Amino acid sequence: MEIIIAKDAEQAASLVADRFEEVLRERGTEGAVLGLATGSSPVATYRELIARHRGSGLSFAAARAFLLDEYIGLPADHEQSYHRFIRENFTAHVDIPDQLVLSPDGEAPDPRAEAVRYDASIAEAGGVDIQILGIGANGHIGFNEPSSSFASRTRVKTLTEQTVKDNSRFFSSPEEVPIHVLTQGLETIREARQIVLIATGEGKAQAVHSMVEGPVSAECPASILQMHPRVTIVVDEDAARHLTHTDYYRFIQAQKGRLSR
Structure with a gap:
């Protein structure tokens, strides 16, 4: 794991956008496969990528994207569906073809x-080149709640009461939050060639500590990222509050580039 402690949420978003821009420019006309998360954590990164598209011509025209999850029972045009969220907050503002922004069908009869089907479609696209993640207060990534199998594939999942409560701020009441979702599993997520997780705010501090410095355990699903060969964790000062080795993480970043001198 590479741990980057940004001075604030704005810098954190910019650093994550840097990773996406690197992959987009490296892949060029071959087209990058992007893994996109929803929720509040990545929104500032999406705004930064939109600004780079408009200001410096960063192109998504050759890319395709896969979303992490979707609520079961919500139509694609529902104001809280992730199909709609990602378009309103990101993809409708850049030049990625809309038909190549793919998500699980929350209204599928089965x-x-x-x-x-959705899991297979990711593999058919050649896999995800770079996946952005947020982290829940209980350590979930995607909708992989505590006790999720590290070998899990895209599947139906039941949300915890805490996640329903956390997400109720987007609905009129907790009773309106769907309890069942379709989510990429931990093994599906871990197959991405590069993963960048962003966490900001003190409310994520304990989850960040458990993910980075705790044991690899189903109690904190995000801890499985310790087993991935190319993961970057970008946090602001508040989200880094409970980390033990912050001086070492900062020292590592300060020494970057010295090996090549």
């Missing part, structure tokens, strides 16, 4: 069959 959600389990839809999960298998």
Whole structure:
């Protein structure tokens, strides 16, 4: 794991956008496969990428994208569907072809069959080149709640009461939050060639500590990222508050480039 402690949420978003821009420019006309998360954590990064598209011509025209998850029972045009969220907050503002922004079908008549189909579609696209993640207060990534299998593929998942409560701020009441979702599993996520996770705010500090410095455990699903060969964790000062080795993480960043001198 590479741990980067940014001075604030704005810098954190810019650093994550840097990684996406690197992959987009490296892949060029071959086209990058992007893994996109929803929720509040990545929104500032999406705004930064939109600004770079408009200001410096960063192009997404050759890319395709896969979303992490979707609520079961919500139509694609529902104001809280992730299909709609990603378009309103990101993809409708850049030049990625809309038909290549893919997500699980929350209205599929057979959600389990839809999960298998969606998982296969990621593999058919050649896999994800770079995946952006947020982290829940209980350590979930995607909708992989505590106790999720590290070998899990895209599947139907039941949300915890805490996640329902956390997400109720986007709905009129907690009763309106769907309890069941389609989500990429931990093994599916871990197959991405590069992963960048962004976490900001003190509310994520304990989850960040458990993910980075705690044991690899199903109690903190995000801890499986310790086993990935290319993961970058970008946090602001508040989210880094409970980390033990902050001086070492900062020292590592300060020494970058010295090996090549």
